[in-house]
Amino acid sequence: MKYLDEFRDRALARPLVAELRKSVTKPLRVMEICGSHTMAIFRNGLRSILPEGYTLISGPGCPVCVTSASHMDAFISMAERPGVRVAIFGDLFRVPGTHGSLANASSRGAKVDIVYSPMDALDLAIRHPEDLIVFLGVGFETTTPGIAATILAAKNRNVKNFTVFSTQKVMPPPLIALLDDPGLKIDGLLCPGHVSSIIGAGAYQPLVDKYHLACVVAGFETTDLLNGLILLARQVGKGEARVENTYQRVVNWEGNLRAARMVDEIFEPADMEWRGLGVIPGSGLAIRPKYADFNAEVRLDITLPEASEAKGCRCGEILKGMSIPTECPLFNTRCTPGNPIGPCMVSSEGTCAAYHKYGMD
Amino acid sequence: MCLAIPMRVTKIEGNPDDFTVSQIATVDADGISKEIRLDVVDRWPDLGDYVIVHAGFAIHTLEAAEAEANIRLLRELAACMPEELLVK
Numbered sequence: 001m002k003y004l005d006e007f008r009d010r011a012l013a014r015p016l017v018a019e020l021r022k023s024v025t026k027p028l029r030v031m032e033i034c035g036s037h038t039m040a041i042f043r044n045g046l047r048s049i050l051p052e053g054y055t056l057i058s059g060p061g062c063p064v065c066v067t068s069a070s071h072m073d074a075f076i077s078m079a080e081r082p083g084v085r086v087a088i089f090g091d092l093f094r095v096p097g098t099h100g101s102l103a104n105a106s107s108r109g110a111k112v113d114i115v116y117s118p119m120d121a122l123d124l125a126i127r128h129p130e131d132l133i134v135f136l137g138v139g140f141e142t143t144t145p146g147i148a149a150t151i152l153a154a155k156n157r158n159v160k161n162f163t164v165f166s167t168q169k170v171m172p173p174p175l176i177a178l179l180d181d182p183g184l185k186i187d188g189l190l191c192p193g194h195v196s197s198i199i200g201a202g203a204y205q206p207l208v209d210k211y212h213l214a215c216v217v218a219g220f221e222t223t224d225l226l227n228g229l230i231l232l233a234r235q236v237g238k239g240e241a242r243v244e245n246t247y248q249r250v251v252n253w254e255g256n257l258r259a260a261r262m263v264d265e266i267f268e269p270a271d272m273e274w275r276g277l278g279v280i281p282g283s284g285l286a287i288r289p290k291y292a293d294f295n296a297e298v299r300l301d302i303t304l305p306e307a308s309e310a311k312g313c314r315c316g317e318i319l320k321g322m323s324i325p326t327e328c329p330l331f332n333t334r335c336t337p338g339n340p341i342g343p344c345m346v347s348s349e350g351t352c353a354a355y356h357k358y359g360m361d
Numbered sequence: 362m363c364l365a366i367p368m369r370v371t372k373i374e375g376n377p378d379d380f381t382v383s384q385i386a387t388v389d390a391d392g393i394s395k396e397i398r399l400d401v402v403d404r405w406p407d408l409g410d411y412v413i414v415h416a417g418f419a420i421h422t423l424e425a426a427e428a429e430a431n432i433r434l435l436r437e438l439a440a441c442m443p444e445e446l447l448v449k
Contacts, residue, residue, distance in 0.1 A: 003411055003428050012435040015442035089416070111434055117417025139416075146418035147402035150401075156381060193412065194365060198420045223435055237395075249428035250413055250421050256403035259420060267399060301408040 003249070004082035007154060013220040016226035017049060025232045025237035027053035029185060030229070033175065033322050034192035035062030035349030040220045040281075042358045046229070054233065057321040058354075060277065061172050063139045063346035065319055066089045068273040069307035071167050072097035072343075076134055077103050078165070078300060084109035085131040087121035092138055095346045098307050118143075118150035118164075125154070125162035137166040141198040144168045145259035148266035151287070151294045163296035166287055169272055171195050172203055173283035179211050180222060183322055188232040193224070193247050200255025201245040209302035212241040219247040266291055273345065275309075276316025315342035318351050325355040332356060366421050367391055368397070377405040386419065388412060397417040 001146070006012070018359035038058045041047060047056065060066050068175070076097045079086045081138055093114060094103045106112040111131065115121050121135040122287060138145050171192065178184055191204055194219045204215040218228025222255040227246040235241060245251055250359070272284025287295040296302065309316065312330050317323035327333045335341040337353055343345075344350035368388035375384035377399075383397040386406065397412070399405065402419040404413055412419035 001366065002369070006428075006432050009435075012432075014447045015439045016435075018442060018447055019438070086373050117398075119417050140421060142415045145420065146398070146416050149398060149400035149418065152380065167429060194415065194420065197413065246431075249424050249431060256401070256420060258403055259401040262401050 004221065006221065007223045013226060013231050015223045016223055016230065020226055021051050023233035023237065024051045024053050028187045028236040029055045029057060030188045030190055030191040030232050031057050031186045033058045033059040033061040034195065035065070035347065036220060036352050037192065038191055038351060039349050042223060042354050044222045044225060046225055057186070058351040059321055060178070060274065060319045062170055062349040064095055065315060065343045065350045066169065066274045066276070067095070067138050067167060067343065068275050068305045069097060069309055070273065071309045073305045074302055075165070076100065076102055078134060078302065079105045079110040079112055085113060085124065085128060087113045087115045087131050087135045089126055089138065090114045090247065091347050092136060094252050095343045096310065096340065113259065118147045121164050122150050122154055122159060124204060125159050129161060130262050131161065132299065133162050134162065135164045137164050137168045140169055140171055141195045145198065145262050148262045151266050151291055154294060163294050163299050164287060166285055166297035167272065168267065169283055169287040171199065173280050174274060174277055177205060177280050178320055179207065186321070187236045188211045190228050190232065191215050191217040193217065193219045194248060198252045198256045198259050200253050201243050201251055203255065204243045210244055215243045217245040217247050217251050219250065229258055278318040278354065301357065310341045313342035315344040317342055325352040326360060327328050349355055365413045365415055368414055370408055370412060373406070373408065375399065383437045388414065392435050
């Protein structure tokens with residue numbers, strides 16, 4: 001496929017592997033923020049060829065993993081209300097709350113539909129006028145613009161039974177929360193590809209200025225990832241810190257202004273609870289009062305329940321880059337993809353799922 | 362969640378400035394064809410452009426010149442790299 005195969009070409013990747021070896025002149029620790037990067041790095045076998053001294057740790061960029069236990073519980077109890085039909089991205093289906101998952105609720109008769117796009121949820125609303133549709137917004141900047149556009153489409157089409165429960169999150173604030181923690185020692189960030197296409201590479205400049213971090217935006221193919229890792233090692237080796245962008249075909253400095261306008265029309269910044277990180281000011285997006293008719297929390301008068309994390313589960317520490325899955329007593333024993341205890345094992349992009357799939361024991 | 366492959370635009374409906382009518386494109390990749398939304402794409406695509414699609418929405422029209430420049434640099438690097446440094 002065009003613009004894909006070229007960036008996976010072995011003949012072009014091999015020299016980069018050699019370059020990567022040369023690029024490490026002093027030990028460095030890099031956080032890959034994005035869950036899709038975590039998976040792409042494993043899939044390409046890049047962890048096994050990292051030169052000595054190059055440590056990669058996974059960050060808080062898997063949306064399902066950072067969804068708080070209290071949000072999960074609210075989702076599940078909402079799905080069990082009569083007259084409610086929830087629409088979700090598939091990743092969320094099996095995530096355990098305090099008492100079971102949406103999958104369990106569904107098997108007890110709750111209406112849970114897996115959709116590919118928020119627009120599919122709007123179609124569900126039109127097909128099921130007897131139900132109140134609640135689309136569960138669990139995602140970062142890549143999914144927010146589409147959800148905003150869907151709310152606008154619902155308004156334009158005068159669909160009264162479509163709502164969104166927004167736990168949408170934004171990327172820079174949790175990174176600042178992490179970086180303010182002296183326990184986390186990192187030299188650089190491998191910045192997400194598609195989130196950055198929305199927010200722009202310029203969004204990382206404040207992290208460079210405040211924390212003297214090397215920040216490199218990279219795509220998801222073999223040569224993209226290798227390029228990103230090389231540039232990070234070079235910056236750290238030279239004691240430099242700046243924003244570099246190896247994914248210019250998709251990411252520019254300013255970001256997607258059309259998407260930003262759409263998001264700003266529908267959403268406003270809000271404090272948001274993250275699994276493992278707690279409540280971070282301004283790290284989430286709430287539906288503006290002007291669009292309250294499309295806000296499930298308003299329409300269904302939802303208050304978030306108190307919830308507790310599963311005993312022994314270290315998802316929270318893993319999401320902060322403070323722990324790795326093999327240090328968790330539940331990993332590959334009680335907690336497996338077939339019977340997950342924590343969200344990092346459920347999501348296909350969770351760090352624990354990645355460690356399990358690629359046999360890191 | 363954030364993985365996406367570039368898909369080629371084969372048909373466009375609507376226009377970039379009118380949000381009251383549907384802004385839809387048909388895209389294809391590897392023989393698979395589907396309809397996607399153009400409401401939030403950064404640059405309105407032309408037929409034949411490639412777009413990055415997320416959850417049914419195009420979020421970016423790929424910059425072909427940037428992609429070609431990137432590949433050209435990779436080829437130059439490959440051409441200059443001594444064979445003995447390469448992994449098998």
